[in-house]
Amino acid sequence: MIYYFSGTGNSLYVARHLADILGERLSPMASSLSLRGELDRVIGLVFPVYAWGIPNVVEKFVSNSSLQNSAQVDYIYAVMTCGDDMGYADRVLESALGRKLDAAFSVLMPDVYVCLPGFDVDSKEECKEKLAQEKIIVKEIAAHVSERKEVRQLKRGPFPWTKSYIIRPLFNRYLLTDKYFNVDAAKCISCGRCRKSCPVGNIVLDDVPKWQSHCTGCLACYHACPYHAINFGKMTQMKGQYNLLRTINE
Numbered sequence: 001m002i003y004y005f006s007g008t009g010n011s012l013y014v015a016r017h018l019a020d021i022l023g024e025r026l027s028p029m030a031s032s033l034s035l036r037g038e039l040d041r042v043i044g045l046v047f048p049v050y051a052w053g054i055p056n057v058v059e060k061f062v063s064n065s066s067l068q069n070s071a072q073v074d075y076i077y078a079v080m081t082c083g084d085d086m087g088y089a090d091r092v093l094e095s096a097l098g099r100k101l102d103a104a105f106s107v108l109m110p111d112v113y114v115c116l117p118g119f120d121v122d123s124k125e126e127c128k129e130k131l132a133q134e135k136i137i138v139k140e141i142a143a144h145v146s147e148r149k150e151v152r153q154l155k156r157g158p159f160p161w162t163k164s165y166i167i168r169p170l171f172n173r174y175l176l177t178d179k180y181f182n183v184d185a186a187k188c189i190s191c192g193r194c195r196k197s198c199p200v201g202n203i204v205l206d207d208v209p210k211w212q213s214h215c216t217g218c219l220a221c222y223h224a225c226p227y228h229a230i231n232f233g234k235m236t237q238m239k240g241q242y243n244l245l246r247t248i249n250e
């Protein structure tokens with residue numbers, strides 16, 4: 001079984017590729033929020049890297065699951081999608097999981113983080129290049145998993161410890177919040193795409209979207225808005241939006 005979380009589609013895309021090659025089933029983490037009872041012998045976890053760590057949905061899912069000392073599970077691996085580098089996200093996952101991973105991989109995918117100065121979506125060319133590489137890398141990952149290899153293929157980037165253990169807690173404390181989302185009422189047509197896109201059901205549509213304070217920070221709502229009516233503070237007004245389907249089809 002492959003458990004996945006995806007805000008803007010990248011990790012779902014990777015999880016589907018992997019599941020197709022391995023003949024595995026997929027299950028969304030966001031809907032079950034824990035993993036108990038009868039477990040498969042091989043478990044895959046596929047999700048995005050957030051602030052050189054893991055999304056809070058993933059943290060809840062793995063820490064509520066009875067994987068720590070389950071003798072039922074022979075092999076557990078993680079595939080983490082990221083725009084640039086993942087720091088020690090695998091170690092952050094292992095702390096939440098309460099056990100070592102047998103294998104861990106990062107896959108570079110189009111960057112969706114736009115809320116700080118200097119961060120924006122990738123160009124169309126960069127997206128295409130990453131999606132082309134993804135095909136090759138996922139095949140390699142599937143081969144390792146089939147052979148139950150103990151392996152780590154990770155792009156940690158520079159200063160991984162500082163990023164994962166100093167910057168990430170600050171990010172989570174000050175920027176992992178929906179209180180800075182705002183809507184340009186003149187642009188919003190109440191189409192509801194933001195609400196539908198939210199993987200954790202954090203948006204109600206009351207003429208315009210209203211966030212319910214249990215945001216996981218994925219930015220699906222921002223990227224899904226066809227009119228760029230949603231912004232995170234003022235920082236995203238001039239930033240791009242990412243749509244995986246459009247990138248693939250164009």
Ligand SMILES: Cc1cc2nc3c(=O)[nH]c(=O)nc-3n(C[C@H](O)[C@H](O)[C@H](O)COP(=O)(O)O)c2cc1C
Pocket residue numbers: 005006007008009010011012047048049050051052053081082083084085086109110111112113217218219
């Ligand atoms: C809140 C947030 C934090 C992120 N932090 C990182 C990061 O630390 N390193 C990185 O390379 N990419 C980072 N990204 C980019 C995503 O990991 C990347 O685009 C991922 O493929 C998105 O997956 P998804 O489409 O399945 O949600 C971040 C994205 C978000 C929304």
